[in-house]
Amino acid sequence: MIKFTNVFKAFPKGGLALKDVSFHIAKGEFVFLTGHSGAGKSTVLKLVYAEEPVTSGEVRVSGFTLAEARRKDIPMLRRRLGIVFQDFRLLEDRTAEENVAFALEVTGARRASIPARVMRVLTQVGLAAKAHAYPRELSGGEQQRVAIARALVNEPTVLLADEPTGNLDERATRGVFQLLRDINASGTAVVMATHDLDLVRQAPYRVIELQEGALVYDSAVDEPRDQAASP
Amino acid sequence: MNLVIREALLAFRRAPLLSALSVTTIAFSLFVVGLFGLVAVNLQQALRDVAERVEIVAYLLPGAPIETITLAEKDIEAFPEVQAAAYVSEDEALQRARTELVEFRDVLQELERNPLPASIEVKLKPHFRDVEHVNEVAERLRGFGFVDDVRFGRDWVEKLDRLRQIAAAVGLVVGAAFAAVAIIIIGTTIRMAVLQRSREIAIMRLVGATNGFVRRPFLLQGALKGMLGGLAAVALSYGAYALINRWLIHAEFFSQEQAVAIVGFGMLIGFFGSAASVGRHLRRV
Incomplete structure (x- = not known):
């Protein structure tokens, strides 16, 4: 599904962001990507959705080998992924419904099928009643649910979430996390970058930890360790 | 779409x-x-x-037979550069001078003999109203045996x-x-x-x-x-x-x-x- 093999990533001005990172995430898995800010969590995700090119090594995502992927393949890759960010990235001048529909429209979905699909995912994230609300009329948690609905509407095989609860209060955090667990339970793989260790401890999911660009711990490979030792 | x-x-x-x-x-x-x-x-x-006024005038020798001039007029009109050619007889020239040169009306009235020559006035097509073509046509007009002199405002055409x-x-x-x-x-x-x-x-x-x-x-x-x-x-x-x-x-x-x-x-x-x-x-x- 997602396979990193000896991946290095250097930024022109920022030095090495990833050093020799290798891991494999299988279909339907739920994986936490943890580490301090600047450890390389976002970089890993950016390589997965081809926002940044790989410097060396190999990244395979859903059948695409990213080093070989041509520019015109990138949109096709992204249609198989759902992506959620800390800052939601909704279009402020469109309603919740229009924001979700947008993701279908840009991928050329059949127009007649759009309203039903949009309603279905909005119902799934518990926001059917607020379909006509604009982002500014929604709470942070609700905005993140709209963003998740948008990520889900194309029926991705993997949902990438970069600090999805970073801007949310505790209650909203729990709600969004539960939603991600439900999504995972229905078969979609979830890769969630977070530094919220309480969240990580709550669930028995795989943990991949990065430190200064290096993979220092992978619970699928390494011995379980004393949780107090992790950052 | x-x-x-x-x-x-x-x-x-x-x-x-x-x-x-x-x-x-x-x-x-x-x-x-x-x-x-x-x-x-x-x-x-x-x-x-302004270029409308570019005109070449060929003054004719006195006594040129009118048949020859009429034929030549047709020839000249057939030049690719030429839009129109018009024959102006001695009498017409005098008539014109009388109406146009009011200051000399008295002098012109008293003339015993018409001093003005007949002429052919040649107008060029819009694209040919420049020095080069004007010169060329003037040169060709000089070639006719009955043409005495060819005039055009050279300075003026050059300035234009x-x-x-x-x-x-x-x-x-x-x-x-x-x-x-x-x-x-x-x-x-x-x-x-x-x-x-x-x-x-x-x-x-x-x-x-x-x-x-x-x-x-x-x-x-x-x-x-x-x-x-x-x-x-x-x-x-x-x-x-x-x-x-x-x-x-x-x-x-x-x-x-x-x-x-x-x-x-x-x-x-x-x-x-x-x-x-x-x-x-x-x-x-």
């Missing part, structure tokens, strides 16, 4: 102020180009009017030529400068509109929109703005023309093709300005 048009039009509704500002900027940039165009069009017309060259050079340089300024201003305006929506572009790409899909509404929108600006510029130019015509001098307005060219120029800049700005965004993978 439907979606492209909808997205392009939505941008006008979502950012009405910026859209209006873009169209206004484009309109005024093109208006300046248009004003210069009006000046150029009228200058050219004035030069054409020079004037035409200056007008063309100034027109080209100043016109190009104005057009360049318009392109830069319009390009910047369009770029602002694209930058304002850079967030939207980023999101479109994240959810898997192809570059072409992202680009199309912007191109359409840029072309639309350019077209609206161009139409407004033509309207403004017409207003300026109407004022000048009413209060200052009789002037000419653009031909339909020229007006269409201004609108087309606006559309092209809008289109390519958008293409360049969006392209820059899209290259950032």
Whole structure:
């Protein structure tokens, strides 16, 4: 599904962001990507959705080998992924419904099928009643649910979430996390970058930890360790 | 396609102020180009009017038989450069002199013998009213046996030529400068509109929109703005023309093709300005 093999990533001005990172995430898995800010969590995700090119090594995502992927393949890759960010990235001048529909429209979905699909995912994230609300009329948690609905509407095989609860209060955090667990339970793989260790401890999911660009711990490979030792 | 048009039009509704500002900027940039165009069009017309008067006169030897002259007149009219050739007899010349040269009327009345020669007046076609062709035709006229002398205002034709060259050079340089300024201003305006929506572009790409899909509404929108600006510029130019015509001098307005060219120029800049700005965004993978 997602396979990193000896991946290095250097930024022109920022030095090495990833050093020799290798891991494999299988279909339907739920994986936490943890580490301090600047450890390389976002970089890993950016390589997965081809926002940044790989410097060396190999990244395979859903059948695409990213080093070989041509520019015109990138949109096709992204249609198989759902992506959620800390800052939601909704279009402020469109309603919740229009924001979700947008993701279908840009991928050329059949127009007649759009309203039903949009309603279905909005119902799934518990926001059917607020379909006509604009982002500014929604709470942070609700905005993140709209963003998740948008990520889900194309029926991705993997949902990438970069600090999805970073801007949310505790209650909203729990709600969004539960939603991600439900999504995972229905078969979609979830890769969630977070530094919220309480969240990580709550669930028995795989943990991949990065430190200064290096993979220092992978619970699928390494011995379980004393949780107090992790950052 | 439907979606492209909808997205392009939505941008006008979502950012009405910026859209209006873009169209206004484009309109005024093109208006300046248009004003210069009006000046150029009228200058050219004035030069054409002056060139109308370019004429070659072949004075004939006295006693040339009229049949020969009539035949020669036909020959001369067949020259590729010649628009018309007219025979003026001695009597007609005197008649003309009497009406035109009022100051000498008394002298002309008292003449016992007509001193004026007959002539053939030759008018050239519009494209041949320059020194080179005038000289050439004059030379050919000299070749006729019954032609005594050939005259044309050499100095005057040369000055006219020079004037035409200056007008063309100034027109080209100043016109190009104005057009360049318009392109830069319009390009910047369009770029602002694209930058304002850079967030939207980023999101479109994240959810898997192809570059072409992202680009199309912007191109359409840029072309639309350019077209609206161009139409407004033509309207403004017409207003300026109407004022000048009413209060200052009789002037000419653009031909339909020229007006269409201004609108087309606006559309092209809008289109390519958008293409360049969006392209820059899209290259950032």
